[in-house]
Amino acid sequence: MASLAGAVRRSRRFLDRVRNRLLPVNQTDLKATNIRFVDALKGQMPHDKAMELAIGGGFELIGPIEVALLRHYGLPEDGYLVDVGCGSGRLAKPLSAWLRGRYLGIDLVPALVAHARKIAARPDWRFEVIQHIGIPERDDQADMVCFFSVLTHLTHEQSYWYLEEARRVLKPGGRIVFSFLELREPVHLKIFLDTVAAMKRKVAMPMNTCIDRETIGHWAGALGMEVVEIRDGADTIVAEGSLGQSTCVLRKPL
Numbered sequence: 001m002a003s004l005a006g007a008v009r010r011s012r013r014f015l016d017r018v019r020n021r022l023l024p025v026n027q028t029d030l031k032a033t034n035i036r037f038v039d040a041l042k043g044q045m046p047h048d049k050a051m052e053l054a055i056g057g058g059f060e061l062i063g064p065i066e067v068a069l070l071r072h073y074g075l076p077e078d079g080y081l082v083d084v085g086c087g088s089g090r091l092a093k094p095l096s097a098w099l100r101g102r103y104l105g106i107d108l109v110p111a112l113v114a115h116a117r118k119i120a121a122r123p124d125w126r127f128e129v130i131q132h133i134g135i136p137e138r139d140d141q142a143d144m145v146c147f148f149s150v151l152t153h154l155t156h157e158q159s160y161w162y163l164e165e166a167r168r169v170l171k172p173g174g175r176i177v178f179s180f181l182e183l184r185e186p187v188h189l190k191i192f193l194d195t196v197a198a199m200k201r202k203v204a205m206p207m208n209t210c211i212d213r214e215t216i217g218h219w220a221g222a223l224g225m226e227v228v229e230i231r232d233g234a235d236t237i238v239a240e241g242s243l244g245q246s247t248c249v250l251r252k253p254l
């Protein structure tokens with residue numbers, strides 16, 4: 001576990017160096033920003049390695065934790081999961097061994113979606129490339145919608161827009177699980193301060209957004225959803241380990 005955590009830290013340092021070589025981009029153009037970052041990685045290393053690092057690395061450590069969290073928060077084995085910002089399949093791959101039900105993975109970056117589709121090896125699952133924000137699904141379909149390390153890179157307005165979309169596609173009683181950064185956690189505060197320092201140096205960084213619990217409460221109220229649970233990033237909620245980011249679970253009323 002310790003060496004895996006070290007590997008994740010080394011991945012993060014490497015990713016920061018790649019990001020620092022990117023020209024500043026308009027961070028409201030989500031698609032261009034994300035494609036450009038993945039392309040920069042692809043130019044520097046073998047394809048599969050780039051696909052893993054593009055979403056932060058830690059495939060063997062983080063993916064199983066994400067699966068365990070979804071199970072812990074009530075995803076049924078025969079249920080329907082929508083995975084927003086599915087990336088290159090860090091969640092989809094380990095999930096494919098357990099989830100018998102439906103899955104929709106969406107992301108902005110075609111290369112990541114193609115990789116996720118390949119490694120999940122589930123012809124019955126849907127993987128879709130999207131253009132900006134939105135879930136290509138009808139109302140009241142899914143048991144759970146997850147956002148792992150996705151709202152961390154969006155503005156509050158974009159995050160709320162996505163939560164509205166998630167609420168729309170959820171069945172009554174369905175749940176949203178999202179991870180987030182918050183200033184009350186020292187590790188997250190450091191990410192915030194590093195982002196400020198990078199901005200001052202005019203270095204292109206991914207947007208790192210913090211959300212506080214009061215804001216989540218206001219969002220839940222406006223969405224007409226119940227806050228089921230909010231947990232610190234350092235909490236060990238599942239035996240597989242802690243995610244590092246905080247976790248929030250919202251429930252759509254019956």
Ligand SMILES: C[S@@+](CC[C@H](N)C(=O)[O-])C[C@H]1O[C@@H](n2cnc3c(N)ncnc32)[C@H](O)[C@@H]1O
Nearest residue numbers: 034055085086087090091107108132148149150
């Ligand atoms: C840090 S990665 C996390 C990937 C995955 N959720 C995981 O935990 O392995 C963030 C992902 O969100 C995607 N993303 C960013 N903005 C998005 C948006 N507006 N809609 C869908 N995906 C988005 C990025 O392309 C990237 O794959």
